Amino acid sequence: MKRYENMDAFWMPFTPNRAFKASPRIIERTEGVFCYTDDGREILDATAGLWCVNAGHVRPEIAEAIGRQALELDYTSPFGFGHDIGFEFAERLIQHTPGDLNRVFFANSGSEAVESALKIALAYQASRGKSGKYKLIGREMAYHGVNFGGISVGGLTPNRKGFGPLLPVDHLPHTLDLERNAFSRGLPEHGLEKADALEALIRFHDAATIAAVIVEPVSGAGGVILPPAGYLKRLREICDRHDILLIFDEVITGWGRLGSPFAAVEFDVVPDMIVSAKGITNGIVPLGAVFVADPIHDCILDNAPEGAVEFYHGYTYSANPVACAAGLATLDIYEGESLLTRAGGDIGRYWEDALHSLRDIEQVVDVRNYGLIGAVQFSDAAGSGKPVGGAFQAGCYNNGVMIRAMGNIIAFSPPLTIEKAHIDRLVGAIRMTASELF
Ligand SMILES: Cc1ncc(COP(=O)(O)O)c(C=O)c1O
Numbered sequence: 001m002k003r004y005e006n007m008d009a010f011w012m013p014f015t016p017n018r019a020f021k022a023s024p025r026i027i028e029r030t031e032g033v034f035c036y037t038d039d040g041r042e043i044l045d046a047t048a049g050l051w052c053v054n055a056g057h058v059r060p061e062i063a064e065a066i067g068r069q070a071l072e073l074d075y076t077s078p079f080g081f082g083h084d085i086g087f088e089f090a091e092r093l094i095q096h097t098p099g100d101l102n103r104v105f106f107a108n109s110g111s112e113a114v115e116s117a118l119k120i121a122l123a124y125q126a127s128r129g130k131s132g133k134y135k136l137i138g139r140e141m142a143y144h145g146v147n148f149g150g151i152s153v154g155g156l157t158p159n160r161k162g163f164g165p166l167l168p169v170d171h172l173p174h175t176l177d178l179e180r181n182a183f184s185r186g187l188p189e190h191g192l193e194k195a196d197a198l199e200a201l202i203r204f205h206d207a208a209t210i211a212a213v214i215v216e217p218v219s220g221a222g223g224v225i226l227p228p229a230g231y232l233k234r235l236r237e238i239c240d241r242h243d244i245l246l247i248f249d250e251v252i253t254g255w256g257r258l259g260s261p262f263a264a265v266e267f268d269v270v271p272d273m274i275v276s277a278k279g280i281t282n283g284i285v286p287l288g289a290v291f292v293a294d295p296i297h298d299c300i301l302d303n304a305p306e307g308a309v310e311f312y313h314g315y316t317y318s319a320n321p322v323a324c325a326a327g328l329a330t331l332d333i334y335e336g337e338s339l340l341t342r343a344g345g346d347i348g349r350y351w352e353d354a355l356h357s358l359r360d361i362e363q364v365v366d367v368r369n370y371g372l373i374g375a376v377q378f379s380d381a382a383g384s385g386k387p388v389g390g391a392f393q394a395g396c397y398n399n400g401v402m403i404r405a406m407g408n409i410i411a412f413s414p415p416l417t418i419e420k421a422h423i424d425r426l427v428g429a430i431r432m433t434a435s436e437l438f
Helices: 017-022 060-072 084-093 110-127 148-153 192-205 231-241 294-302 321-336 346-360 389-398 420-437
Strands: 027-031 034-037 042-045 101-107 135-139 169-172 210-215 245-249 273-276 288-293 364-370 373-378 404-406 409-412
Touching: 042 420, 060 321, 084 101, 084 321, 101 110, 101 294, 110 148, 110 210, 110 245, 110 273, 110 288, 110 294, 135 148, 135 192, 148 169, 169 192, 192 210, 192 231, 210 231, 231 245, 288 294, 346 364, 346 373, 346 420, 389 404, 389 409, 389 420
Parallel strands: 135 169, 135 210, 210 245, 245 273
Antiparallel strands: 027 034, 034 042, 101 288, 273 288, 364 373, 373 409, 404 409
């Protein structure tokens, strides 16, 4: 297929545009756990696209459902009008959510779903007469998308700096602790006390000013940072004690990544809202959602005047019918192939052993894993003064595997359909790249 000669018009997101366009990496086709490049190479997709293609690429069932829906009912306004598939999809989704998270607010991406969740938190506090509770607490190293609410509670400096004054927020400390927890398998043992930092923030700000705490149960884009054992439960207890909402951003951890439908299920901690996107449609059509606890939804509705719009928020494409069709077909696959729990079984144990076998590489200072997510961290010295991740990603790509890079960390989140031979190929490519680079 022809490669576009003029790449000027497309300003690529989160990409060094000049470097990319000088040396493009073009994917021409995808299938199963593989991408195929325009020069005919097969690349193992060890990132499931961008942590989203959980059921593997090009599933005909999803493509056909999208086509059927587009030919039957392509679009209607979601403001004041409805369509069956939106209600059907919401009902199917909540079969997988824990506790009383029975209401679904649709958006089009993780970023929009985050904004929606933060606004629901503020609307809830105001609707019960506590509009003084408007501050939000995030966490260092967190990624909650790129809109203003998300970067305010987010904790990745390059994404925040340069965008002016943000929302009134504060941040918990991150939970990465290589000194005590390096090479943990699954949840790290040390660091439960990092949750107690929330008590200190509450003392400083006063609970009467705080609406909600938002955390990724496992930080993805920050470098696959796991919660110490008991940490999320402790956050839940503190939030309950101080009448503060707890939001889990499960854009990455949702839909089977950790071996359960959600991290909330896996770690047995029910938040007040779950933010979801990515795997909700297997990444094929953009869609985000917030799962909201009944009492929050009911409070906002019950306190609005009869007949009025209860929540002044929504998107042209909230519950877009084609996206809902993709989502329903995705759920059929997840349920039919037991993919939402597969990462917790034999394949997850194989994944753990395989990744930890890389520990003998001299420059490796940590290996982290849970379910089918993982990361390897290199020493600061590994890249002779520069973070080594970018060079490692390029090397792995040349060696036939797509991975993610963040500074000195490389991260993996393959399709949940991955087999042992593919895991061997990933580990082989990492070893080969290390021997070339170091
Ligand atoms: C935890 C988390 N929240 C939010 C987002 C933003 O999602 P999107 O890129 O769909 O806006 C991401 C994206 O990676 C994410 O990992």
